[in-house]
Each structure stands twice: as C-alpha cells, then as structure tokens.
Amino acid sequence: MPRKKNKKIIKRKKEAIKKKKAVSVKDKELRAIKNEKYVAHLLRGMRDILPADQTYWDFVNNRAKSIAAAYGFERIETPILEDYNLFERGTGMTSEVVEKQMYDFIDKGGEHVCCRPEGTPGAVRAYIEHGMFNLPQPIKFYYCGPMFRHEKPQAGRLRQLHQFGVEVVGSEKPIIDAQVIIFSRAFCENLGLDPVIEINSIGCPTCRKVYRRKLNEYFKFRRKQLCPDCQRRLETNPLRILDCKGKECQELSKKIPQIIDYLCPDCHNHLTRVLEYLDEAETPYELNHRIVRGLDYYTRTVFEVFVRRPKVESQLEPFLSSAEQEDLEETQGLKASPLAPTQEGPRLAIGGGGRYDNLVETLGGKPAPSCGMAFGLDRIIEELKIQNIKLPKVHGPQVFIAQLGDMARQKALKIFEVLRKDGFRVAENFSKDSLRAQLESAHRLGTKLCLIIGHQEVLNNTVIIRDMLSGSQEVVDQDKIAKELHKKI
Numbered sequence: 001m002p003r004k005k006n007k008k009i010i011k012r013k014k015e016a017i018k019k020k021k022a023v024s025v026k027d028k029e030l031r032a033i034k035n036e037k038y039v040a041h042l043l044r045g046m047r048d049i050l051p052a053d054q055t056y057w058d059f060v061n062n063r064a065k066s067i068a069a070a071y072g073f074e075r076i077e078t079p080i081l082e083d084y085n086l087f088e089r090g091t092g093m094t095s096e097v098v099e100k101q102m103y104d105f106i107d108k109g110g111e112h113v114c115c116r117p118e119g120t121p122g123a124v125r126a127y128i129e130h131g132m133f134n135l136p137q138p139i140k141f142y143y144c145g146p147m148f149r150h151e152k153p154q155a156g157r158l159r160q161l162h163q164f165g166v167e168v169v170g171s172e173k174p175i176i177d178a179q180v181i182i183f184s185r186a187f188c189e190n191l192g193l194d195p196v197i198e199i200n201s202i203g204c205p206t207c208r209k210v211y212r213r214k215l216n217e218y219f220k221f222r223r224k225q226l227c228p229d230c231q232r233r234l235e236t237n238p239l240r241i242l243d244c245k246g247k248e249c250q251e252l253s254k255k256i257p258q259i260i261d262y263l264c265p266d267c268h269n270h271l272t273r274v275l276e277y278l279d280e281a282e283t284p285y286e287l288n289h290r291i292v293r294g295l296d297y298y299t300r301t302v303f304e305v306f307v308r309r310p311k312v313e314s315q316l317e318p319f320l321s322s323a324e325q326e327d328l329e330e331t332q333g334l335k336a337s338p339l340a341p342t343q344e345g346p347r348l349a350i351g352g353g354g355r356y357d358n359l360v361e362t363l364g365g366k367p368a369p370s371c372g373m374a375f376g377l378d379r380i381i382e383e384l385k386i387q388n389i390k391l392p393k394v395h396g397p398q399v400f401i402a403q404l405g406d407m408a409r410q411k412a413l414k415i416f417e418v419l420r421k422d423g424f425r426v427a428e429n430f431s432k433d434s435l436r437a438q439l440e441s442a443h444r445l446g447t448k449l450c451l452i453i454g455h456q457e458v459l460n461n462t463v464i465i466r467d468m469l470s471g472s473q474e475v476v477d478q479d480k481i482a483k484e485l486h487k488k489i
C-alpha cells in the first residue's frame with residue numbers, strides 16, 4: 001500500500017478514536033453530575049474464571065508446560081500491550097483480526113497501541129530485539145497467556161481469550177513443520193481429546209500470486225453471489241473468501257481450483273517432505289485444500305487442529321444448540337471443519353498454525369523462516385467439560401483444625417502454622433464459632449482427619465484427633481500431633 005494512503009488511514013483511525021474518547025469523557029462527566037450510585041460490572045465480552053473452574057485451567061496449563069518442555073520449547077513471555085504496527089505489519093492488513101477485531105487505542109503519550117490479538121508477532125519481535133539470530137538456530141519458544149479480540153458484542157464471544165502456542169524460529173526444514181504437527185497431536189492426546197489434523201500448503205509469495213489470480217478469476221464470475229465483505233476481499237485478498245462464514249460464500253468455496261496444482265516445484269517438494277515425515281512417524285492427517293488460515297504471514301504449510309467428539313451417548317451432556325455452537329466456534333475466530341463428515345459427530349476447531357517464512361524479515365529482522373501453532377485454551381476447556389473428561393485427582397487437605405472458644409482459636413492458629421511447616425495440607429474455618437459448622441466444612445473438603453481443640457484441651461495441652469469416617473476420637477498431647485497424624489495418613 002502506498003505510504004500516503006497508509007498515513008491517511010492512520011489519521012482517520014486516530015480521529016475516530018479521539019471522537020470515541022470525547023464521548024466517553026462526556027459520559028463520565030454526566031454521570032458525575034447525576035451522582036449516580038456506581039455498580040461494578042464486568043466489561044462486555046470479558047469473563048471471570050472462578051475458583052471452581054481452576055482445576056481445569058491448572059490441568060491444561062500444567063500439561064501444556066510439560067509437553068512443551070518435552071519437545072524442547074522454552075517459555076517466553078511478551079507484554080500484552082504492543083505497538084499497533086506490529087500486528088498491522090505482522091498479522092496483516094487484510095486479516096480479519098486486524099481489519100475488525102483489534103483492541104487498539106491511542107495512549108496518554110499519543111502512541112497507537114493495542115492489546116495483542118495473537119502471540120506470534122510478539123515472539124518474533126522479541127527474537128529480533130534480543131538478537132536471538134546470533135544463537136544456534138532454530139529458537140524454540142512456547143507461550144501461554146491472554147489474547148484480546150474486539151469481537152462484535154454478541155453472546156458467547158470472548159474478547160479476552162487464552163492461547164498456548166509454540167514457535168520454531170530460524171529453520172525452513174520440512175521436518176520442523178512435521179514435528180510441530182506431531183506436537184499438536186500429542187498435546188490433544190495428552191488431554192484425553194481425539195484430534196484430527198487437516199493440512200494444506202498455501203505456497204510462497206511467487207506461486208501464491210499465480211493461484212490468487214486463478215481464484216480471482218473463479219470468484220469474479222460469481223461475484224454477485226458473494227457477500228459484500230467478500231466482494232471487497234476479491235480485490236484485496238481472495239484467499240480470505242475461503243474463511244468467510246457466509247453460507248453462499250462457503251458454498252462457492254467448495255469448488256475452487258486446488259492450490260496444490262499451482263505450487264512451484266520448491267513448495268511442492270516441501271509439502272511432500274512434510275507429509276512423508278508424518279507418514280514415517282505414523283501421524284494421521286487429512287489434506288484439505290480449503291484451509292488457508294486467516295492471517296497474512298503464512299507461507300507453505302498451514303494446518304488446523306480439530307477434536308472429534310465421541311458419538312452422542314446418553315451419559316454425555318446434551319450437545320449445544322446450533323446457535324450456541326456457532327457462537328462457540330466464533331469465540332476463537334476458528335470455524336467448524338468444512339470437511340467434517342456427519343456420521344462421526346461434529347469436529348470443532350481448537351487450534352492451528354503453519355509456516356511463516358517471511359515474517360521475521362517483514363518485522364525488520366534478518367530472514368529467518370519459521371513455523372508455529374497455537375491452541376485456544378478456552379475452547380479446549382469447554383470441550384473437556386462437554387466430553388466429560390475426568391481430570392486427575394487433585395490432592396485436597398489431609399487434616400482439618402476445628403476450634404471452640406477464644407483461647408482454642410489462638411492455639412489453633414499456631415498449630416495450623418506448625419503443621420503446615422511440617423508439610424501437612426491443613427484446612428480450617430477459623431471464622432466459624434460452632435463446632436458443627438466446622439465439621440461440615442471438613443466434610444465438604446473431604447478431609448479424613450480432624451483436630452478438635454476446646455477450652456479443656458488448651459488447659460491440658462492436648463487435642464482431640466477425630467476420624468471423620470468412623471467418628472472415633474482420640475486425645476493426644478499437642479507435641480505429638482505430627483507423629484500421630486503420620487501414623488494415620
């Protein structure tokens with residue numbers, strides 16, 4: 001795009017943002033005048049992950065961490081807030097993400113910033129800025145964290161989503177692509193999910209130019225059937241039409257010319273080698289020539305990861321209604337597989353990735369061909385719940401301390417600390433006065449043993465150890481608690 005035009009666009013955007021800002025300031029002033037009572041509320045599209053859900057998040061995050069380490073990926077953490085241009089240049093002007101979903105604003109210093117919509121450009125920026133091209137290549141990163149998309153405010157669409165991704169920066173070898181794909185399968189299987197990987201190649205800029213022309217010809221004759229967005233995409237990037245969720249556009253996309261027929265010999269070879277490696281490693285995959293991925297930087301290998309749901313069985317939760325399903329699919333900017341056969345139950349997209357040979361250079365670094373992928377964790381957790389996948393048991397507290405009366409409460413606080421330092425998992429509900437309420441807490445937590453300390457015990461320097469299952473009780477000296485607990489646990 002010519003510089004002038006670019007500048008104009010930026011100017012227009014800045015003005016639009018200023019306008020918005022002015023409105024919100026006015027709103028605030030109005031509210032102050034009215035002196036309304038403030039009621040705290042969640043921002044649209046955001047959500048809280050409550051304690052009850054944390055077992056799922058811990059499970060998925062821990063598995064992500066250990067599988068990334070097993071494949072030699074090292075963790076990188078980049079800021080949530082980045083320069084807007086990083087994504088406009090990196091993720092690309094014609095991508096849906098940059099076109100419509102950026103969480104961007106002008107900050108107090110007048111800088112155009114945004115909350116990262118995806119992880120790759122930030123990781124690549126860090127690679128360039130920290131001179132990692134001087135290290136032995138390739139560099140293998142993984143990241144895990146929140147991403148932001150300013151989605152249309154419809155039910156079910158998250159504006160803050162969580163991704164786990166890996167990047168291999170600095171190698172063009174097809175074995176890298178194959179291993180990233182194998183890794184993706186391994187992560188799903190590790191979680192108890194049944195993955196399907198669909199692969200395609202979108203070639204290099206040279207052969208894609210030829211294909212784009214072909215695609216343009218194909219759609220041009222059917223222009224009137226395309227949605228307004230796609231009619232525009234026909235000029236900017238006809239590949240984007242394949243991502244459109246419009247019914248007619250999807251129908252038209254079914255009969256497009258296959259990109260594989262237009263790949264240059266190098267790209268064709270690269271794809272063949274990737275597939276050979278996968279065959280060699282006995283990794284199942286499917287070819288799908290309609291997979292193009294929604295971001296501008298991809299070259300050659302692109303792939304999407306779907307989970308196959310077991311056929312509906314009565315003990316499973318009922319499937320979502322079709323409207324809910326659509327919302328869920330939109331949540332992460334991923335779509336349902338166009339090839340999904342109906343007899344095996346629906347496939348849901350949970351991740352994807354591919355090769356990005358020119359991104360490092362586009363962002364100002366020395367050429368470093370790369371490959372990566374990312375999973376949408378919100379979607380994965382949703383799927384674990386829907387499929388009723390059992391999580392490994394989390395170790396709850398071993399012993400509960402119950403107290404009666406002020407003196408006992410003081411003593412209990414101290415015993416809690418002593419036992420905790422001794423390595424016991426201890427629970428309490430010190431704010432309660434009644435023994436009954438405390439024993440109920442212990443039951444809820446599933447602790448087998450309970451220490452009870454009352455006025456008499458304080459005076460005698462003892463505690464009662466109660467077996468919560470049998471109800472049997474035993475009095476022991478306070479300095480022998482640890483010893484007795486070890487015997488009973």
Ligand SMILES: [Zn+2]
Pocket residue numbers: 203204205206207208263264265266267268
């Ligand atoms: Zn090529």
Ligand SMILES: [Zn+2]
Pocket residue numbers: 226227228229230241244245246249
């Ligand atoms: Zn369309």
